[in-house]
Amino acid sequence: MGDPNKQRRKYSRPEHPWKKDRIKEERALVKDYGLKNMEEIWKMRSFLSNASQQVKKLTTMSGKQAEKQKQQLMIKLKRYGLINQTSHLTEVLSLSVNDVMERRLQTLVHRNGLAKSMKQARQFITHEHIFVEGKKITIPSYLVSVDEEKSIAFSDHSPLSDDDHPERTIQDTGKKPAKKKPEPGKGRKKEKGKDKVKASKPKKDKEAGKKKEAKTAEEGKSIKKEEAPKKEEVEKEPEKKVSEKSQEEESPEK
Structure with missing residues (x-):
């Protein structure tokens, strides 16, 4: 056996x-x-x-x-x-x-409002705070009968028997709930004047860019015109020197 x-x-x-x-x-x-x-x-x-x-x-x-x-x-x-x-x-x-599962002691402790969560209910049971019909039960998987369900309570010697215990009440932290940021494009009133100004800005930028390009092109042309006569003068100078030398050679022969 x-x-x-x-x-x-x-x-x-x-x-x-x-x-x-x-x-x-x-x-x-x-x-x-x-x-x-x-x-x-x-x-x-x-x-x-x-x-x-x-x-x-x-x-x-x-x-x-x-x-x-x-x-x-x-x-x-x-x-x-x-x-x-x-x-x-x-x-x-x-x-x-x-x-x-709904008949387990852990589940019924949470369902009856003695704990804020299933895990907290398990903790209360294993720490010997829960009594069923005056008997201490430390097994979370204990199957509770219909007659025993009404007798689930905290031990008289347990500090959790007080309804104002911090583990049984939801504490106010004093923090204000965070405000939700408005999504872009929602909840804002459109102003006609501002929209026109914003719409006109890119046109002005384009016109200014075109004017700058035209100025740079004109400046480039003027620089080229100034450089052209200088090149002609440089080319004429060696011709002058050659003519002067030829005149000097002819003068002693005379």
């Missing part, structure tokens, strides 16, 4: 570890319910799968013992609020993991 004091695993791992759809679904559950790891999801799935397997098995059985087991299973599921008093046993097959 084995050692009864030995702690055994209460969940079964998924058959395929790398299914994309399953991983996305589990990540969303971890975020929504403030879970520590995937094992907490697998525990709730194992609880649900065990119940559905019992339902499938009992629907094929008949006799007094089968009816007794059906009643026991229905009482158990009704006690946790998973099914209604008038629901049929086969409705257990339509339950999802979210239905079981």
